[in-house]
Amino acid sequence: MTLSQHGKQSTLTERSFCATWPKATYRTSVPHGLPASFPEDKHTPGMQRALAVSDELIAELLSADEILIGTPMYNFTVPANLKAWIDLIVRPRVTHSGPPERKGLVTGKTCKIIIASGGIYDEGLPASASDYESGYLKRILAFIGITTAAVSFGSTTVEELVAQFRPAVLAATR
Numbered sequence: 001m002t003l004s005q006h007g008k009q010s011t012l013t014e015r016s017f018c019a020t021w022p023k024a025t026y027r028t029s030v031p032h033g034l035p036a037s038f039p040e041d042k043h044t045p046g047m048q049r050a051l052a053v054s055d056e057l058i059a060e061l062l063s064a065d066e067i068l069i070g071t072p073m074y075n076f077t078v079p080a081n082l083k084a085w086i087d088l089i090v091r092p093r094v095t096h097s098g099p100p101e102r103k104g105l106v107t108g109k110t111c112k113i114i115i116a117s118g119g120i121y122d123e124g125l126p127a128s129a130s131d132y133e134s135g136y137l138k139r140i141l142a143f144i145g146i147t148t149a150a151v152s153f154g155s156t157t158v159e160e161l162v163a164q165f166r167p168a169v170l171a172a173t174r
Helices: 023-029 045-063 080-089 126-130 133-143 158-172
Strands: 002-005 008-011 066-072 110-116 148-154
Touching: 045 080, 066 158, 110 133, 110 158, 133 148, 148 158
Parallel strands: 066 110, 110 148
Antiparallel strands: 002 008
């Protein structure tokens, strides 16, 4: 979707992991990480498909100035679809430098993370010790170079949070 205001055009890319995610292809064809770590002549057709999806997601990530992740908290951590996305975008020599320094290569981006949870996990509350999601997301994003990540919690549904934050997201694209 292209948005325009005050002569400035912005593109808003929306990706719903629930509606369009090729989980089965990824999970069955990449048993031990991405095929990028295997020699090309050893790539199976399934590995080639997974690598193509990874390339597409990384290109999308690299073209973004700002990233918004809206996610539920499942069993105190990220849902499988979001974890699969992470597995596909964290690639040595593409989004981080690889060993030994492991420097993030995705720089100059900010990320807002909105977590819908069944409770309140704000820092300082007893339940905050059970929040494995926000710290993990901030750490994995920092690992690839996105060091500006802000987390907001809502004890409501993702749909309600999207409705609540949509005006701010649209305003940020202006």
